[in-house]
Amino acid sequence: MRKEISQEIIDYLKLHNKFITSEELSNGLKVSKKTIARHINSINNKYSKPIIISQRGRGYELNYSNYLNVANNNVQNDSSTQLRQENMLAKLLFASPSEVKIYDLVNSLYISESVLRNDERQISKKIHKWNLKLKSKQRSVQIIGTEKDIRSALMEVVLHIDKSTDIETLRKNTSQLDQKDFNFALSQVEMALRVLNGSLPYPYNINFFAHIYVLLIRAKKYKSMDKSISLDTGLQAEIKMNPEIFSICKSIVTNIKKYLGFDNKELDPEVYYLFKYLLTSRFNSFDGIVLDDRDLADEVTDFFICKVSNYLHCDFSPSIKNEIKNHVLAMISRLKMKIALPNALLKDIKLEYPQVFKATKKAAKLVSQKFNLPIISDDETGFICLYFAKYYEENNKPNKKIKAYVICTTGIGTSGIISTKIKNTIPEIEIVGLASNYNIETIIRNKPEIELLISTVPINYQGDIPVELVSAFFTKKDELKVKNVVRKIINDRNFA
Amino acid sequence: MTEILLKTCDRDLTNQRIAFQVIAGIVACKMNVRKETVLQSLSTREKIANTALVKGVAIPHIILDRNFSPWLLIFKSNTLISDWNCLDNSKVNKLICLIVPRVVKKSSSGFREIIAIMNKLADDTVITKINEAENAAEIAQILKR
Numbered sequence: 001m002r003k004e005i006s007q008e009i010i011d012y013l014k015l016h017n018k019f020i021t022s023e024e025l026s027n028g029l030k031v032s033k034k035t036i037a038r039h040i041n042s043i044n045n046k047y048s049k050p051i052i053i054s055q056r057g058r059g060y061e062l063n064y065s066n067y068l069n070v071a072n073n074n075v076q077n078d079s080s081t082q083l084r085q086e087n088m089l090a091k092l093l094f095a096s097p098s099e100v101k102i103y104d105l106v107n108s109l110y111i112s113e114s115v116l117r118n119d120e121r122q123i124s125k126k127i128h129k130w131n132l133k134l135k136s137k138q139r140s141v142q143i144i145g146t147e148k149d150i151r152s153a154l155m156e157v158v159l160h161i162d163k164s165t166d167i168e169t170l171r172k173n174t175s176q177l178d179q180k181d182f183n184f185a186l187s188q189v190e191m192a193l194r195v196l197n198g199s200l201p202y203p204y205n206i207n208f209f210a211h212i213y214v215l216l217i218r219a220k221k222y223k224s225m226d227k228s229i230s231l232d233t234g235l236q237a238e239i240k241m242n243p244e245i246f247s248i249c250k251s252i253v254t255n256i257k258k259y260l261g262f263d264n265k266e267l268d269p270e271v272y273y274l275f276k277y278l279l280t281s282r283f284n285s286f287d288g289i290v291l292d293d294r295d296l297a298d299e300v301t302d303f304f305i306c307k308v309s310n311y312l313h314c315d316f317s318p319s320i321k322n323e324i325k326n327h328v329l330a331m332i333s334r335l336k337m338k339i340a341l342p343n344a345l346l347k348d349i350k351l352e353y354p355q356v357f358k359a360t361k362k363a364a365k366l367v368s369q370k371f372n373l374p375i376i377s378d379d380e381t382g383f384i385c386l387y388f389a390k391y392y393e394e395n396n397k398p399n400k401k402i403k404a405y406v407i408c409t410t411g412i413g414t415s416g417i418i419s420t421k422i423k424n425t426i427p428e429i430e431i432v433g434l435a436s437n438y439n440i441e442t443i444i445r446n447k448p449e450i451e452l453l454i455s456t457v458p459i460n461y462q463g464d465i466p467v468e469l470v471s472a473f474f475t476k477k478d479e480l481k482v483k484n485v486v487r488k489i490i491n492d493r494n495f496a
Numbered sequence: 497m498t499e500i501l502l503k504t505c506d507r508d509l510t511n512q513r514i515a516f517q518v519i520a521g522i523v524a525c526k527m528n529v530r531k532e533t534v535l536q537s538l539s540t541r542e543k544i545a546n547t548a549l550v551k552g553v554a555i556p557h558i559i560l561d562r563n564f565s566p567w568l569l570i571f572k573s574n575t576l577i578s579d580w581n582c583l584d585n586s587k588v589n590k591l592i593c594l595i596v597p598r599v600v601k602k603s604s605s606g607f608r609e610i611i612a613i614m615n616k617l618a619d620d621t622v623i624t625k626i627n628e629a630e631n632a633a634e635i636a637q638i639l640k641r
Contacts, residue, residue, distance in 0.1 A: 409541055409557055410557060410566075410594065410600060411600055412596065412607065412611055412614065413547075413557055413596070413614060414547065416611050416614025417617045418618070420614075421618045436598075436599075438598065456545060457544045457545045458544065458545070471545075471546075472545065472549055472555070472583075473550055475583055
């Protein structure tokens with residue numbers, strides 16, 4: 001736990017590249033100021049030169065050159081342990097459900113049995129997220145779990161799909177891979193997309209590739225598949241609705257059998273696993289996938305938008321619904337079919353958009369309860385968060401235009417004249433509407449984003465939004481007055 | 497541009513009270529309302545804030561509690577209105593009267609046209625042309641262009 005917070009502090013300071021107050025760090029990382037100070041002391045005590053400098057009244061800043069020095073040394077120590085544990089986990093996952101002899105592990109990894117026991121503890125913690133368990137017997141170790149979960153773990157442990165956002169990075173990250181197998185798996189993805197005349201965006205491209213690749217390497221080592229999947233009536237119904245997708249999956253499995261030189265039917269249930277995966281992916285430009293839950297996706301999307309809007313006090317553009325809806329539809333299928341979708345961007349999302357992620361996570365929890373869906377993971381939440389973050393950032397840009405309403409007695413008279421003049425002279429202002437002074441309360445209630453009211457008549461308004469009274473012809477004097485208010489609003493925004 | 501949008505009139509108006517009386521008479525007749533109601537509306541709006549712009553142009557408002565399409569009544573006075581000053585200290589002698597319902601519906605006919613004309617009034621060159629116009633009909637033509 002301590003290590004995680006320390007790392008988060010370093011990451012936060014690295015990202016912001018300036019002095020950050022302890023209050024901001026505390027709010028950003030959701031820990032107390034005391035905890036922040038304790039961890040910063042501990043981080044600095046760990047190294048000969050402090051990597052975080054502090055200044056009274058300004059806060060903390062990362063000393064980047066000191067940080068780079070220690071980071072380079074550290075990577076070597078941490079990464080060798082991590083690499084060894086990953087190798088061990090990969091061996092166990094490939095062998096599962098069979099046991100692996102301790103003798104083999106100790107000899108192949110060049111470690112003592114006491115180091116092995118420590119590694120086992122770390123691996124046990126790590127595989128918990130895939131619902132897998134490590135079972136230690138007297139002289140052997142074994143990973144226990146479903147075939148689907150073992151493959152999900154393999155996708156992350158062997159291919160590091162949780163850290164890559166494109167297939168070529170997977171190739172670079174996994175230099176140990178058999179390039180022939182890698183290329184073959186890639187050719188199958190390309191074939192599927194060609195036949196379906198579609199394209200798969202991130203993260204579906206990487207996941208679909210990883211699924212085929214893991215299928216291939218598992219098939220080489222472990223051939224006894226769980227055949228019960230083919231009897232799943234729900235899945236049979238989906239197959240009837242999506243014959244093209246099923247046909248592609250059959251072709252891929254046939255190609256894999258040819259590639260591996262298998263001529264029996266042992267790999268046939270793989271068609272169903274592959275179908276499940278492809279069905280829950282979002283194709284760009286391919287509308288052929290038919291999913292049953294369109295109405296549910298519609299309701300879930302509305303609920304997400306409503307809740308996140310409330311939590312963030314932000315009005316999202318109606319167009320956001322169309323963008324999220326298709327993602328939500330595919331997500332519902334994944335949740336129902338228990339297909340995990342690792343998110344390589346999750347750490348960055350949490351760090352870059354902490355408020356939006358928190359709001360989306362809160363909404364996701366309610367979505368699961370209200371619509372009786374399985375728990376929505378942080379990975380899935382992260383993907384949905386990105387849709388909101390895009391609009392939220394846009395609305396909260398420090399240099400975004402000031403939204404103003406122009407008021408006169410009619411809403412079409414002098415307000416019309418001065419709005420044209422304002423547009424021509426003060427580009428920092430976006431006029432969102434003209435209105436009569438009789439409607440002022442209603443407008444402010446319905447348009448919470450308004451930051452400035454410019455009026456040609458005195459108005460009776462007691463709220464927080466600044467009101468600037470100008471003449472009916474918006475003279476140079478009026479222009480200067482309004483420019484001053486604009487400057488003040490921009491300063492307040494930056495300060496906030 | 498519909499005809500209801502621009503009614504023109506040339507008169508000699510010497511002060512604001514007379515100007516309002518003349519405007520009220522025409523509007524009351526056209527809208528079938530009491531002249532006092534129109535007068536009340538004109539003076540109430542003017543007390544809230546001066547509707548005079550620059551170069552002798554003013555845009556007095558008449559706001560009525562009934563549903564109708566907004567329209568404009570244009571006056572050119574051959575004499576300056578002595579007690580009505582513009583922002584540039586010139587005296588008003590061109591009136592572009594805006595007659596609108598209290599609740600202006602965006603869907604109402606004439607709404608877009610009125611907005612377009614108001615946008616034109618934001619242009620200094622249009623104001624200069626209006627200032628040079630010899631009669632109300634010429635002002636209407638400038639605004640219709």
